[in-house]
Amino acid sequence: MKSSRRQFLRRSALFGGALGIHPFLLNDKLNAAEPGDNKKLIFIFQRGGNDGINTVIPRGDSEYNNTNRRSLYLPESDALDLGNGFAQLNSAMAPIMSLYNSTQLTGVEGPGNLAVIHRVGYANQSRSHFDSQEYWEKGVPRDKSIKDGMFYRQLAETRDLRTVENAFIAASISGSQLSGLRGEHPFPNFREADDFAFLGNDEQKGKFLGDLPRDGKNGKGVRGLYSSTSSLANSRYANLVKQTGQAMTNTLGTLKSAVDQGPYVPANGAVYPDSNLGEKLMEAAMLMKRTPVRVVGVNKGGFDTHGGQGGVNGKHGNLLGDIAQGFQALYLDLQDQWEDIIVVTMTEFGRTSKENGGGGTDHAEASTMFVGGGGVNGGVYNCDSTTWLDGDMFSKRGRYLARLTDFRAIFGEIFTKHFGNEPALLDSIMPGYSEAADDIPGDFRQLGIL
Amino acid sequence: MKRFAPSAMALVLLGLVIANAEDRPRITGVSMNDTRQLVIQAEVPAGYRHATLQANGAPVDQFWETMVAGPMTGDEAAMLTFTLPDPSSFALVRVTLGESTTIPTAKHNDERWLQVEYVPDRGSGSGGTGSGGNGGSAGGNPTQDPDANPAPTSKTEKIGHLLNRIAYGPSKASFEKVEELGIEGYIEDQLNTRPMDTLESVQSIKADDYFQTFVPGEETYFIEEGATWTFFKGRSEPPSNWKDVDFIPTFWEKGPAGIGYGDGDDETVLDDMGGSDGYLSLYTRHTFDVEDPANLENVRLRISYDDGFVAYLNGQEFARANVAGNPPAFDDSAQGAAGNVDNSNPNEFNVDDFRSLMREGKNVLAVQVHNQSRTSSDLSFSPAFYHAPSPGFQTIRGLDELQELVHAQGVYSDRQLQVVLTDFWENHFATDVNKLEDHLEKREAYERLMTSDADNRRLYAQIAREAAQMEFQEYTFFHDHALGYFGDLLLYSATSPAMLIYLDNVGNLKESPNENYAREILELYAFGVDNRYTQRDIEQLAKCFTGWTVRKVRPDALKFFPDIARAPYTTPSLAIERETPIVDLGAGWRFIKGTQEPSANASGEPTTAWTEPGFDTSGWTEGASGIGYGDGDDATILDDMRGNYLTAYARREFVLEAGLDYDELVLDMAYDDGYVAYLNGVEIGRSYTMRNYGSPPAFDRSSRNHGNETAHDTVFLANHLDLLKPAPEINVLAVQVHNTSLNSSDLTLGPRIVSRTYTDDSIDEASSGGLWSFRFQPEQHNTEEKILFEGTPHQLRIPAERTGAAGVNDAIEVIDAMINHPSTREFIVIKLVNKLVSDEISLASYHDATAPPELIALVDQGIAAWTSTARPGHMGTIVRTLLDPTDQKSAFWSGIAYRSKVKSAVEYVNSTMRALDVPQLNDRVSEVNEDLGMTIFEREEPDGFPEEALGWMDTQGLLERIKFGQALTQGLTSSGTSWDPASFLQKHALTTPQDVINHFNQLYFQSHLTEENQAILLDYVNTDTACLPSLWSNQSNAIKRNRLRDLVGLILASPDFQFQ
Known part of the structure; x- marks a missing residue:
């Protein structure tokens, strides 16, 4: 299987991302024994709690008006029709419509590879940023004893993370590791691949990096120090530090060989947004093409819009535009493996349906998710006249939009249908999944996004 | 209900x-x-x-x-x-x-x-940890488990452990200090604090590096910014008397300041400076007259310079920066780039001590400016020389300086515990300076002034300084109260302008409360998440906070804590105390509709003839002010305006009665959407909506939109005394008012001339001479009844109808009550335990008793200490309890604490600098923070940087630490320091690799470094860059030194050094 992977990489490199070539077909055959092995995922965490109501506008709800949203109300001229006579997209997100329509690939107008999902949350919603972000990333609401992340467990349950081959199977492009990828065997996180190196020239770096112990001899340099028995062996975090050091030294090598392939040029004229998120997503695409990585996580901050949230051209519009352009760029750039890709957004909660005194919104409950990828059944979910009754904007406590779908149901579909897990495995990836699904079957109704 | x-x-x-x-x-x-x-x-x-x-x-x-x-x-x-x-x-x-x-x-x-x-509440009750077992026996010896982490037992281990927690790691000197005072003595000594304003007593911290002085009020200039200077290009030495009063600079050149080149902001550009016939220095002089030198006070030189200068007053040196030599020769270079002392961020020099050099009559200020090198791409020089009525106040220079100051304190202060806790509180109540800047930029006072690139540059620089100053004010309070009462820390933070802006209490209005701060004070600052409060409590508390906002205050009138919080200002930055109308609303005006120019010249262009006294207004109409239409409150209504004309012109004659104080005369303009005002034919003011629209603007010029129509403009006639004519002469006030478009549905012109005095603390909000402060707006306060913590023993009923200034007490009562609430003491004590002892306990694991019993017991002891003082929540008392200095048997001294906490980035950086006896920091420290992921004062999320290991131990974080150690030991300035390895090795008499290993092993690891790791370190120095054996002792001195540096770098990179 390993050799077939290398073949695949070589083929991809040879064909250089030209449109119309779909090496994944070949690859799927090669890997028939291990469904989902080449399946990949990029998650974008929208930190702060995205205002779902001004992201995917419930135009059909008469409560969406300029009384409830004095300065934030978006008229039809600031919105894009999503074709179901009810939902409209904040027009700052126009670039993402190239996924939604997908005319470029199929020549057909209409829902392409983007699922636009409204009213996602979880029971007994926490309105604390920090708790709720953790609950999402760990895939288990309201249980603080869970220490590792949902994506970490997806990989730990399906691969042997002790092997060097899997050391770079997931990464976050972030100055600090995202909770969704935290776990006993640390995955790498870094800000920029080409800056991930010790100081000095190649010789100095090599000497400083050193070597693992072998043939009964001590290791050398940093590698030696992080593989030896420490004086702190019984200290609480000795193992964490040691394994992080080992992950770091492995990552130095993987990233060097990726960077040594030369400057990264996105395929198919993809243009990443000129922003921090754009840089991270381009880096994610580079990793997808040059390394064994399967899961990449990135953050996008700034969604905690308590004040001066603004419209299409304001603070919130800019945040959404950045995300949308990022989706569009990934879609173009990763055409060579689009069938294997899922790009998904997450956010800890939505925001109050009524605007506050500072031209902003406060913490609330359900919000929106976007799921893009070659296998995604595009369309609008949970925002049409059958799922959304007039006045539902205030369906929870008279203040909030109530959820219709638990976020774990969305990831349940992703883990089973995209990554090919047995459904029974979901209880290991998201502990308590089937119990919760039995408790509130409505929240766990499969939307069929895949 | x-x-x-x-x-x-x-x-x-x-x-x-x-x-x-x-x-x-x-x-x-x-x-x-x-x-x-x-x-x-x-x-x-x-x-x-x-x-x-x-x-x-x-x-x-x-x-x-x-x-x-x-x-x-x-x-x-x-x-x-x-x-x-x-x-x-x-x-x-x-x-x-x-x-x-x-x-x-x-x-x-x-x-x-x-x-x-x-279910018994462990926090307030006694006993019952719920876990059964050895909960309360913190003093006892836990059963020895061979796999358990050992407790510190030897004196060396105890001292090392103590300094790793209540200090930023051991330095040789601090280790010896503990040996001298004993552990108990040292802890007691550290429980004493020192206020921030004695900063200069701290070794290696020079106040001038971090602070600048601002002088509020009216400055009197000897030489203004932008004055024309005489200068001589330093291709050779000038005559030796060039700086004397009677020197006549016959062949010197002249030009307005700033003088320089390369950075695009100079008035006089020296583009020949870097050429083949270039020069390194510039000699400049400017003369000025002084009437009464004996009565001068607070004489100051404000100067932007790049890269160095020496200034002389009447031939005597009185200020210099960045250049050596006495005097420096014309071809001497400056000693390093001045960095940020550019035109937007000048340096202030208090030269009051040199006042005696001033003489009656003619004086001269002479300055020689030096560049760093002939190939330097920039030079600049822009001075102002003045005196002021008050000595002024110090503010932090900027964010970089503030970050540097935090590290300087962390590394050098001998009040280590105080500084460690200062940083703890700063992080607990973290605010993001970037959000403060964003907020200030959008305040009308600034936004209206941002009409040109030059204005914007100046204002952005001012805003950046003010935002950093707000952070510095917080930092100072947290420093001075680090071991004081939590109630003071909490109330200060709630009323600090940085927090008010950061968590949107500034936008918390009566009709539409903003919940941001109300939620976070419960979740993050006092109770801990979901700890005995509900969403309803958040909503009720948000209403208590309605009307809280900020204003600017004259520094000399600034109130001190707690008055500034408990009896806050209720007026805006600029508040009227008393006012007498001279020309009031309703007065008669002559006006004409702007269907054409009122006084076009021969070629049809607009002139200001119509604004001058004596202009013939016979064709004009008479009407009472305000003049306008559309908003229903005008005395004279222009109901034919829409679709027909865009402007109106109005004149009013007035006489200034004898006895009026002209300094108090103000033109108060209500307007919509734009105006230009003239006094006796000269423009004295215009709305920001009419900036750059010509002088005078044409009759068909449309105005920009004036967003907030209730915001009046104020024009101080005191600035135009030369135009005012005393009685019986007649003055003419003329105003042209412009609409945004022919279709606009409203126009307002309501000018008044009044004699007005302002409150003592008033200041123009855009002035750089003020400080931001808390303000309570009674008219924006929700006066409903509020009930907090309903149905609990801590229920708090805030009565309705607290009107006026008393409304501030709604929230203050809640904050005061929080100190006695069990949630607050649990949460804060646990966080202190996380900081000082162990991160293996959290609110959740304390509540469900899954935390280690000795830590639960320690928290219980801390909680008991919380309530043991007459006023609860005294941090010094609680910290003493946790540290248990006398018996040394608390969990702080157990194996669960010893060498078991991973350092945060700041702890790593500061402990490294202390380990290496770094003599001085440089201005790259803030970049180090960014690389290591701990941008203090810039964290976007309000939860602060983590206290737990998991928040710090990841691949990027570890790599950056190692790179920082490499840069430091290689002597690179990017490490934020200027460390010299040779002098360090010499100071500690370390000559062989084993010496170096022993030094760190003893001081830092209390001799716990394993044989294997010592062998790996030794092997490193006995290997060449090709990784082949190469005995250290056989190498040249240069190679020996390089390998020793790398060895120190490797020690800093080791797993052991990541722990504290």
Whole structure:
């Protein structure tokens, strides 16, 4: 299987991302024994709690008006029709419509590879940023004893993370590791691949990096120090530090060989947004093409819009535009493996349906998710006249939009249908999944996004 | 009020637990009793004030009948036992919880059908840790487990451990200090604090590097910014008397300041400086007259320079920076780039001591400016020389300087515990300076001035300084109160302008409260998440905070804490104290509709002739002010304006009666949307909406939109004294008012001339001479009744109708009450334990007793200390309890604490600098923070940087630490320091690799470094860059030194050094 992977990489490199070539077909055959092995995922965490109501506008709800949203109300001229006579997209997100329509690939107008999902949350919603972000990333609401992340467990349950081959199977492009990828065997996180190196020239770096112990001899340099028995062996975090050091030294090598392939040029004229998120997503695409990585996580901050949230051209519009352009760029750039890709957004909660005194919104409950990828059944979910009754904007406590779908149901579909897990495995990836699904079957109704 | 809000429920299907639908309550048992009654037991969390048992029939439908209901205190978790006497006709039963004290109507509400047993609250009660076992025996020796982490036992281990926690790591000097005072003596010494304003006593911290002086009020200039200077290009030495008063600079050149080149902001550009006939220095001079030198005070030189200068007053040197030599020769270069002392960020020099050099009559200021090198790409020089009525106040220079100051204190202060806790509080109450800048940029006072690139540059620089100053004010308070009362820290933070802006209390208005701060003060600053408060409490508290905002204050009138919080300013930055109208609204004006120019010249262009005294207004109309239409409050209505004309012109003659104080004369302009005002033919002011629209603007020029029509403009006539004519002469005020478009639906012109005095603390909000402060706006305060923590023993009722300034007490009462609330003491003590002792306890693991028992016991001791003082929450008392200096038996001294905490980035950086005796920091420290992921004062999220290992130990974080250690030991300035390895090795008499290893092993690892790791380190110095054996002792001195540096770098990179 390993050799077939290398073949695949070589083929991809040879064909250089030209449109119309779909090496994944070949690859799927090669890997028939291990469904989902080449399946990949990029998650974008929208930190702060995205205002779902001004992201995917419930135009059909008469409560969406300029009384409830004095300065934030978006008229039809600031919105894009999503074709179901009810939902409209904040027009700052126009670039993402190239996924939604997908005319470029199929020549057909209409829902392409983007699922636009409204009213996602979880029971007994926490309105604390920090708790709720953790609950999402760990895939288990309201249980603080869970220490590792949902994506970490997806990989730990399906691969042997002790092997060097899997050391770079997931990464976050972030100055600090995202909770969704935290776990006993640390995955790498870094800000920029080409800056991930010790100081000095190649010789100095090599000497400083050193070597693992072998043939009964001590290791050398940093590698030696992080593989030896420490004086702190019984200290609480000795193992964490040691394994992080080992992950770091492995990552130095993987990233060097990726960077040594030369400057990264996105395929198919993809243009990443000129922003921090754009840089991270381009880096994610580079990793997808040059390394064994399967899961990449990135953050996008700034969604905690308590004040001066603004419209299409304001603070919130800019945040959404950045995300949308990022989706569009990934879609173009990763055409060579689009069938294997899922790009998904997450956010800890939505925001109050009524605007506050500072031209902003406060913490609330359900919000929106976007799921893009070659296998995604595009369309609008949970925002049409059958799922959304007039006045539902205030369906929870008279203040909030109530959820219709638990976020774990969305990831349940992703883990089973995209990554090919047995459904029974979901209880290991998201502990308590089937119990919760039995408790509130409505929240766990499969939307069929895949 | 009838209110029934079940916010949590659990479901039972006739005895079978099928659901735990909202996670709470948790149904733990269902059974039938002897009398065929259904008995349902459920665990419920704290925070709910009533519970019900509801039943649903067969078939199941929408209707739930409330069978049993009863009250709970809500203060503690509880075990409920419901009994349902008649279960037979129901298919489903569920338990709901509500937050209201109003008990829903139920079929059975006798207490025998609902029994509530409260689960003891460890925080306020005694005993009962719930875990059974050795909970309270912190003083005892835990059973020795061979796999357990050892406790510090030797004196060396104890000292090393202590300095790793209450200091930023051991330095040789601090280690010796503890040996001298003893552990108890050292802790007691460290519990004493020192105020920030004695900073200069701290070694290696030079106040001038971090602060600059601002002088409020009217400065009197000897030489203004932008004055024309005489200068000589330093291609050779000038005559030796060039700096004397009587020197005549015959062949010198002239040009306005700033003089320089390369950075695009100079008035006089020296583009020949870098060429083949270039020069390194510039000699400049400017003469000025002084009338009464004996009565001068606060003489100051404000100067932007790049890269160095020496200034002379009447031939005597009185200020210099960045250049050596006496005097420096014309071809001497400056000693390093001045960095940020550019035109937007000048340096202030207090030269008051040199006042005696001033003489009556003619004086000269002479300055020689030096560049760093002939190839340097820039030079600049822009001075102002002045004196001021007050000595001014110090502000931080900027964010970089503030970050540097934090590290300087961390590395060099001998009040280490105080500094460690200062940084702890700063992080606990973290605010993001970037959000402060964003907010200031959008305030009308600044936004209206941003009309040109030059204005914007200047204002952005001012805003950046003000935002950094707000952070510095917080930092100073946290420093001075680091071991004081938590109540002061909490109240200060709540009323600090940085926090008010950061968490949007500035936008918390009567009609539409903003919940951001109300939520976070409970979740992050006082109670801890979900710790005995509800969403309703957040909403109630947000209403208490309505009307809280900020203003700017004259520094000399600034109130001190706690007055500034408990008796805050209620007026805006610029507040009128008294006012007498001279030309009031309703006065008669002559006006004409702007269908054409009122006084066009021969070629049809606009002139200001119509604004001059004596202009013939015979064709004009008479009408009372205000003039306008569309908003229903005008005396003279221009109802034909729409679609016909865009402007109106108006004149009013007035006489200034004798006895008026001209300094108090103000033109107060209500306008919509733009105006230009003239006094006796000269423009004296215009709205920002009319900037750059010509002088005078044409009659068909449309204005920009004036967003806030209630905001008046103020024009100080005192600035135009030369135009004012005393009685009996007649003055003419003329105003042209412009609309945004022919279709606009409103126009307003309401000018008044008044004699006005302002309150003493008033200051123009855009002035750089003020400080930001808390302000309470009574008119924006919600005066409803508010009830907090309803139904709990800590219920707080804030009465309705607290009007006026008293409204501020709504929130202050809640903040004061928080100090006595069990949630606050739990949360804060646990966080202190996380900082000083161990991160293996959290609010959750304390509550469910899954944390290590010795840490639970330690928290309980800390909580007891919280309430042991007359005023609760004294941090010094609590910290002393945790550290247990006398007996040294608390969990702080146990194996759970010793070498078991991973350093945060700041702890890593500061401990490294202390380990290496770094003599001085440089201005790259802030970049180090960014690389290591701990941008203090810039964290976007309000939760602060983590105190836990998991937040710091990841691949990027570890790599950056190692790179920082490499840069430091290689002597690179990018490490934020100027460390010289040679002098370090010499100072500690370290000559061989084993010496170096021993030095660090003893000081830092208390000799715990393993043989294997020592061998790896030794092997490193006995290997060449090709990784081949190469004995250190056989190498040249240069190679020996390089390998020793790398060896130190490798020690800093080791796993052992990541721990504290």
